[in-house]
Amino acid sequence: MQIQAENPEEYVKKLPEDRKEVVQKLREIIKKALPKGFEEVVSYGMLGYVVPHSIYPDGYHCDPNQPLPFMGLVSQKNHIGFYHMGLYADEKLLNWFTTNYPKHCKTKIDMGKSCIRFKKPENIPFELLSELIQKMTVNDWVQLYEKMLKK
Numbered sequence: 001m002q003i004q005a006e007n008p009e010e011y012v013k014k015l016p017e018d019r020k021e022v023v024q025k026l027r028e029i030i031k032k033a034l035p036k037g038f039e040e041v042v043s044y045g046m047l048g049y050v051v052p053h054s055i056y057p058d059g060y061h062c063d064p065n066q067p068l069p070f071m072g073l074v075s076q077k078n079h080i081g082f083y084h085m086g087l088y089a090d091e092k093l094l095n096w097f098t099t100n101y102p103k104h105c106k107t108k109i110d111m112g113k114s115c116i117r118f119k120k121p122e123n124i125p126f127e128l129l130s131e132l133i134q135k136m137t138v139n140d141w142v143q144l145y146e147k148m149l150k151k
Contacts, residue, residue, distance in 0.1 A: 002045030003075070011042050019075045022121040023047075026073055026082070026129070033130040037138035038070060046074035046081075056142050061149060070141050071133070079110075079117040082129065086136045088114035089144050097132055104128040 005011035012024055027047060031040065039052045043066065050067035053059055060066040072083035087094045101109050104125035110117040118124045136144075 004045070005042045008040050008042060008047050011047055015075050019080065022080065022124065023073065023075055025126070026080070026124070029126055029130050030071065030073065030133055033133035034071075035134065035137045039067070041067070043067075043069065044072070046072045046083075048072050051138055051142060055138060068142070068145060070136075076117075079119045080121070080124070082116045082118065083114050084116070084132060085114050086141060086144070087111075087116075087132075089148050090136075093132075093135060096135075097128075100128055100131075101125065 003011055003014045005014055008027065012020060012027065015023055027040075030049060034040075034049060037051065037055055038049045041048045041050055043050065048069060049071040050069050052067050056068050058064060058068075060068050070085055072081070074081045074083075087097060098109065098111075104127060105123055107120075107123045110119065
């Protein structure tokens, strides 16, 4: 379920009523915890948090016209998806997250490489996500990204 929107506010307005409140709460948590330098955009049909070209002119290697993606938030038909590329690229960060997840949530983690899927809003570990978001700066992400590209 992709939502076509020009900006983050429009994205949230176009969400189904049962998703607006929780996505807006996640958005507020992200914006509050996000280290300086990242920018909120609508990208790939979801809310995106990127390293802008003003900081990383090379952009995303798959499409250099796009800024470097870092996180995403999307409302899908059966879940809310929270993407964090640091979890995919940094094994230490992934281990920290998966170790701490059960301390914040009673349900089993539903996770792909960088995507955490939440089928029920009441099972979203907001506090843990806030901690995760603060763990990687723009410079940390750019260095890790470039290291991964050179492999």
